Amino acid sequence: MPLRLTALLLLGVLTACAAPATQPPPPTATVNPAYNPTDAAWLELMIPMDQQFLQILDLAPTHSTNPAVRRLAAQLAPGHRTELQQLVALRTQAGLPTSNLHEGHDMPGMMTADEVVAIGNLRGAAFDKVLASEIQDHLSQSALVTRSVKAAGHSPALKTLATRIEKARTQQLVFVRTSGVGHQTPLS
Amino acid sequence: MFPRKKVLYAGGAAAGVIAALLTALTGSSAQADDLVTHHEFQVNCTVHHRATDDPIVFPNMPGASHEHSFVGNTTTNAATTLDSLNAAGAYSTTCLNPDDLSAYWWPTMFRGDQPVIQTWAQTIYYKSGILDYQAVQPFPQGIRFVVGSPAATEDAFRTAPGAVEGWECGDSFHNWDFPVSCPAGTQLNIRYQAPSCWNGHDLDSADHKSHMAYPVNGVCPSTHPVPVPMLEFKIAFPADGDLAGIRLASGRGFSWHYDFFNAWDPPTLAALVSHCINGGLQCDSRGFDLYKPDRGQALGDNYRLPGRP
Numbered sequence: 289m290p291l292r293l294t295a296l297l298l299l300g301v302l303t304a305c306a307a308p309a310t311q312p313p314p315p316t317a318t319v320n321p322a323y324n325p326t327d328a329a330w331l332e333l334m335i336p337m338d339q340q341f342l343q344i345l346d347l348a349p350t351h352s353t354n355p356a357v358r359r360l361a362a363q364l365a366p367g368h369r370t371e372l373q374q375l376v377a378l379r380t381q382a383g384l385p386t387s388n389l390h391e392g393h394d395m396p397g398m399m400t401a402d403e404v405v406a407i408g409n410l411r412g413a414a415f416d417k418v419l420a421s422e423i424q425d426h427l428s429q430s431a432l433v434t435r436s437v438k439a440a441g442h443s444p445a446l447k448t449l450a451t452r453i454e455k456a457r458t459q460q461l462v463f464v465r466t467s468g469v470g471h472q473t474p475l476s
Numbered sequence: 477m478f479p480r481k482k483v484l485y486a487g488g489a490a491a492g493v494i495a496a497l498l499t500a501l502t503g504s505s506a507q508a509d510d511l512v513t514h515h516e517f518q519v520n521c522t523v524h525h526r527a528t529d530d531p532i533v534f535p536n537m538p539g540a541s542h543e544h545s546f547v548g549n550t551t552t553n554a555a556t557t558l559d560s561l562n563a564a565g566a567y568s569t570t571c572l573n574p575d576d577l578s579a580y581w582w583p584t585m586f587r588g589d590q591p592v593i594q595t596w597a598q599t600i601y602y603k604s605g606i607l608d609y610q611a612v613q614p615f616p617q618g619i620r621f622v623v624g625s626p627a628a629t630e631d632a633f634r635t636a637p638g639a640v641e642g643w644e645c646g647d648s649f650h651n652w653d654f655p656v657s658c659p660a661g662t663q664l665n666i667r668y669q670a671p672s673c674w675n676g677h678d679l680d681s682a683d684h685k686s687h688m689a690y691p692v693n694g695v696c697p698s699t700h701p702v703p704v705p706m707l708e709f710k711i712a713f714p715a716d717g718d719l720a721g722i723r724l725a726s727g728r729g730f731s732w733h734y735d736f737f738n739a740w741d742p743p744t745l746a747a748l749v750s751h752c753i754n755g756g757l758q759c760d761s762r763g764f765d766l767y768k769p770d771r772g773q774a775l776g777d778n779y780r781l782p783g784r785p
Contacts, residue, residue: 319682325534325535326534326535326536326537329533329534329535329537329540330537330540333534333537333540387627389533389626389627390542391627392626392726392727392728392731393542393626393725393726393727393731394542394543394586394723394725394726394727395528395541395542396528396539397539429539432538432539433537433538433539433540436536436537436538436539436540436554437537439536440535440536440537440555
């Protein structure tokens with residue numbers, strides 16, 4: 289390669305590298321205008337809810353000795369994993385930060401950090417009882433906020449997912465009712 | 477951050493001295509009680525309801541927040557807007573002023589799983605955050621913002637421009653998380669100051685904060701040139717004895733924060749700001765300064781503008 293061309297290319301690279309420094313820093317976060325504040329609130333809540341729920345469900349094979357409980361957890365987990373991926377994809381599209389706004393808070397439908405530690409130390413029937421209560425809380429609370437975003441949200445893609453999740457919740461609550469788990473430990 | 481606050485306080489004292497000097501120089505009308513020591517009024521409101529709602533951060537999504545204790549407007553919920561606050565109508569508030577339809581809220585405190593119920597009136601000061609207290613203007617209708625952060629670290633909370641003395645009870649001050657214990661019969665108190673400079677056009681912003689800024693050296697910065705009242709929530713919780721089980725719905729003591737959604741009747745707020753803040757008084761909710769009774773009061777004994785029944 290002739291030296292002059294190399295020099296030109298090098299100059300081009302240098303210029304490209306230098307350019308950003310001369311411009312004002314980009315805004316910290318550009319939220320996609322297709323997503324309204326209710327859309328954002330839903331994504332930023334559903335993601336930590338699902339993450340924590342999967343973390344708890346994943347304890348069932350090692351912490352429960354009840355086949356019905358293990359079966360219920362196995363029924364609920366795959367759908368939630370898929371749903372979580374779809375929620376994260378929308379969060380990226382919306383340009384929202386990935387930090388958990390609710391970190392350390394006592395949230396409806398979620399366990400506190402202390403409660404997550406506590407359930408990890410339970411086995412057998414004691415574990416089943418707390419898990420059954422958490423399953424009920426998670427499903428009903430996430431269905432509630434999902435109905436809200438269907439009413440007050442804006443993004444069509446997001447509302448399509450919300451509609452799918454609301455249907456899934458109805459079906460998942462049927463799983464719970466027919467699993468026998470709810471009969472053994474009354475659910476509030 | 478600390479040096480800045482010291483300058484601000486020192487400036488406040490200096491302004492008082494200058495006012496006193498001016499009074500002395502002008503001679504004839506000079507009286508001891510012309511010395512300006514305060515520029516504030518307070519509103520007193522009881523907790524009306526608790527809910528996992530936040531109409532500013534999680535609008536139209538009930539159940540999407542940690543639990544808050546709401547004072548002021550009795551209708552506040554996840555769907556609250558300026559119109560809904562105004563539609564509630566005069567007297568639909570737990571504050572003494574029937575025409576203050578604003579919503580105010582903070583995270584509920586818990587002892588273990590039990591909420592620490594606040595049964596008495598809480599104090600929210602409206603002060604001057606700048607040296608030139610005569611320039612403070614009323615809040616625009618519908619302005620709303622979050623003060624402090626539920627995600628703050630202990631260090632961020634300690635060094636925040638809004639920090640005053642942290643959590644305090646009895647003789648224990650400057651606790652940036654909850655103290656280990658409080659003497660029997662004392663309250664656990666927190667005071668925290670809000671930014672008081674507005675950018676002049678946005679009633680809200682994406683992070684619910686950046687349309688507001690703290691003054692710098694007692695002056696509003698050019699990016700946020702409009703001085704509005706500086707809110708200072710003085711909130712007391714009936715928590716004494718061993719505080720090991722005490723937490724906020726948002727976490728540790730340093731997650732303290734609060735929210736404000738302005739829905740004052742504009743002429744009533746204007747009268748209080750003008751008489752008490754611009755006028756350099758220490759007013760109660762009627763706009764009356766106990767120490768300067770000759771200055772009169774902005775509102776009637778019913779806490780309303782003259783002529784309102």
